[in-house]
Amino acid sequence: MPMTVTEKILAFHCGKKEVAPGELINAKVDVVLANDITAPISIKEFRKAGAKKVFDKTRIVLVPDHFTPNKDIQSAEQSKLLREFAKEHGLTNYFEVGRMGIEHALLPEQGLAVSGDVIVGADSHTCTYGGLGAFATGVGSTDVAAAMITGEIWFKVPESIKFVYYGKLRKWVSGKDLILHTIGDIGVDGALYKAMEFTGEVIDRMDMSGRLTMANMAIEAGGKNGIIAPDDTTREYESGRAKRRPKFYKSDKKAIYAAVREYDCSRLEPQVACPHLPENTKGVSELSHINIHQSVVGSCTNGRIEDLRIAAKVLKGRKVHPDVRMIIIPATQAIYKQAMKEGLFNIFIDAQAAVSTPTCGPCLGGHMGILAKGERSIATTNRNFVGRMGHPESEVYLANPAIAAASAVLGRIGSPEELK
């Protein structure tokens, strides 16, 4: 029976030759992940179940990244729980402040997530690792507690939707724009319970950073996972980095899809998702009347070095508009160091942007850039729900780093092409 890449990974992890959509399986997990918001509940459930040890102390990754460096006493207490649990169980992959990064940028970078893996995380953007050709999906804290004990998790094998991207991308158009455009096309539940498989010549040419961005936002279309079959780009990215041997799977030519959607991307302009759903996408040129108060470049979606380079390219020799606060957040310590080495921080600081230590921070309205009532932010983050970045009457517009940087200079939503 022909299978999709998702089906092949799941079949391997439940010890079967083949699986079909709808089938219920118990899969072995390669990595179990949780953060400072979700792990406390997992730890509580773990203890309540009377568990004495984790299934494998090298395969549980705890990253305090959401409210860190801790913003208040309560969040400090939560991080402390993770720290103590990691010590108690001798977890080898606990990432403390100063050694950490936003989890979904950190795991690929550190080679902890590799092609062919099954990864579950108590964070909805766990689907990011699909960019490497892994099956990765967000689950709740209780699911993570169970997986920490057993090393397994139950899944219903999802149907797959195939997305095919043709053409040549215009300048300033990136993976972020393709995924925003796709969510705008199918809606925030357009891929509910399904695997989103991204394919086509545009994906073939896309760098790993763009692929991770696309897989990252599969959840914003309701998807169970996003996935891109690994290729030479993946091989190159994982070389010298992967902590385990990657396994490359690809979909059979005759694999069965619930739907196939094709996009000619040659004429696509940078996309912006308007409040208050990621599906409210428009071309950037339609939004030049929208003034902004803040611009954020960062997050698990777009806080990688490639994103910072793009922002720097736009900001070089320019100043952030007097009415705008610009906040730039490198997603990991390694990215931070690299950006510093490349002189990007000089460009950012000369442009009068603030540069922060790695944190999820403002993306989920945690800290480091909360909006007041009536304020508006453009952001390279992933969600623009009501109150996502602060006051329930504030607004978030989602875009790529070039648009976020250009808008910061213009004081309104706009593209680098509009800068003098």
Place this chain on the structure above:
Amino acid sequence: MKLKGNAWKFGADIDTDAIIPARYLNTSEPSELAKHCMEDSKQPDFIRTMKKGDIIVADKNFGCGSSREHAPIAIKAAGVSCVVAKTFARIFYRNSFNMGLPIFECPEAVDGITQGDAIAVDAEKGIIKNLTTNKTYQAAAIPPFMQELIAAGGLMEWVKKKVA
């Protein structure tokens, strides 16, 4: 299990940030989370005016967004007896079963219920009765494996039996 309460109607794509805003996630204490349940929704006074046993009735894709289990925890701790929606987002659906919040998929019931209607739900049979209009609806069957989880007393109890 027989559930009974008045309906609170919500629209489509109610996200987890509306159910429990992230600014309150510096704790996982159910009673604290409950205080802010639905605070960023179109009915911010929900928690102050709802009564124990009341039922959330929502359009499609309820619980989309974050994987935070704090969302079903906040709803349950608020005293909501169950959620009826046209569809649920995947992670929210899974979380609700895992932590024991009864949820039902039933588009017809959602269309046939208005704010404040008195509702009775037979949780085992998935029968939803609108006592105000005297109409009865059948929710989508709970998948057999999910029923096994419920019968075991939730995911962790099921796991305990498996590893024992």
